[in-house]
Amino acid sequence: MRIFAAVAAAAVLATGCQAAANELHPSQEQPKAATRGALGQIVVDGESRTVYLFEKDEPDESYCHGACASVWPPLTTSKAPIVGAPLDKSKLTLLKRGDGLTQIVYAGHPLYYYQGDTDPKDTNGQEKDQFGAHWYTLHPSGQKAEAEGDEGGGKDAS
Amino acid sequence: MKVVAKMRPDPATTPGRSAAATVARYVGALALIVTGAAHLQQYYAVYFRVIPTIGPLFLVNFVVGVGLGLALLAPLQHRAPEVHRLAAIGGIVFSAGTIVGLAISENGTLFGFHEHGYRSAIVVSLIAEAVAIVSLAAYLIGSRQSASTPGRRPSFRTQPGASPS
Numbered sequence: 001m002r003i004f005a006a007v008a009a010a011a012v013l014a015t016g017c018q019a020a021a022n023e024l025h026p027s028q029e030q031p032k033a034a035t036r037g038a039l040g041q042i043v044v045d046g047e048s049r050t051v052y053l054f055e056k057d058e059p060d061e062s063y064c065h066g067a068c069a070s071v072w073p074p075l076t077t078s079k080a081p082i083v084g085a086p087l088d089k090s091k092l093t094l095l096k097r098g099d100g101l102t103q104i105v106y107a108g109h110p111l112y113y114y115q116g117d118t119d120p121k122d123t124n125g126q127e128k129d130q131f132g133a134h135w136y137t138l139h140p141s142g143q144k145a146e147a148e149g150d151e152g153g154g155k156d157a158s
Numbered sequence: 159m160k161v162v163a164k165m166r167p168d169p170a171t172t173p174g175r176s177a178a179a180t181v182a183r184y185v186g187a188l189a190l191i192v193t194g195a196a197h198l199q200q201y202y203a204v205y206f207r208v209i210p211t212i213g214p215l216f217l218v219n220f221v222v223g224v225g226l227g228l229a230l231l232a233p234l235q236h237r238a239p240e241v242h243r244l245a246a247i248g249g250i251v252f253s254a255g256t257i258v259g260l261a262i263s264e265n266g267t268l269f270g271f272h273e274h275g276y277r278s279a280i281v282v283s284l285i286a287e288a289v290a291i292v293s294l295a296a297y298l299i300g301s302r303q304s305a306s307t308p309g310r311r312p313s314f315r316t317q318p319g320a321s322p323s
Binding site: 065066067068069070071073099114115116118124130 | 200204205206208209210271272273274275277279
């Protein structure tokens with residue numbers, strides 16, 4: 001048992017005790033825009049953490065549940081978000097999920113975090129092909145963001 | 159009254175009970191391996207490897223589950239039976255800990271991680287963990303009874319009709 005405890009402790013320390021995104025107790029979210037290198041200006045949450053759209057989703061309908069929602073936690077809010085320029089307030093709606101959480105939707109795209117982003121400025125989920133479709137960051141216009149010169153097609157499903 | 163010692167087989171060491179303990183050990187071992195395999199599947203196939211802290215812990219779960227399972231399957235019952243008993247105790251603690259971890263993440267957060275729902279992999283893992291706890295506890299009880307008594311022990315009875323000496 002000492003070995004097990006030591007291995008578990010080592011695993012925790014090896015990951016720097018980083019906490020995954022917690023969408024269970026949201027506050028009033030304040031999505032905004034931030035610049036991310038070649039992606040340009042994209043939508044982020046109030047703490048500048050990158051958020052994504054899921055291509056499988058339909059307008060105002062999330063198809064990310066179960067394991068998907070564990071890896072891609074929805075961006076939730078306790079009440080109507082506060083939105084400022086350059087985001088368009090008229091494009092912002094809310095989606096009541098099956099688990100009772102209220103997810104933020106922008107331009108018809110339910111928004112998600114990516115558990116693989118350990119730094120707010122990370123965009124590791126960009127063009128990931130997971131859970132049946134690709135994931136992209138999105139511009140304040142509501143269009144999916146792609147790096148300049150990138151015709152899309154996605155990276156591997158890692 | 160004359161007291162005589164009469165030999166009779168101990169129930170704990172009868173072939174049937176010994177075989178039951180062995181089966182319980184094997185079942186517990188396989189259940190631990192299934193638990194570890196389910197976590198490995200989630201780690202690779204469902205991308206849990208990207209989740210901070212939880213991802214590595216899923217890999218640890220696989221390593222520990224399979225390690226304990228193999229230790230229980232190893233033919234050490236004659237040379238080092240203590241290994242089986244320690245692995246069984248470890249397997250019970252490991253399984254209970256895994257269930258507790260899941261319960262915390264389902265109802266709240268564990269290292270900031272929240273688990274969504276009870277998909278098939280989670281159900282399989284929960285069943286395997288429950289089976290491991292029950293079977294390994296049965297094995298420990300059976301093996302302790304066997305260890306605490308020799309193969310045959312005297313049974314003291316009062317012989318009817320015997321006069322006290």
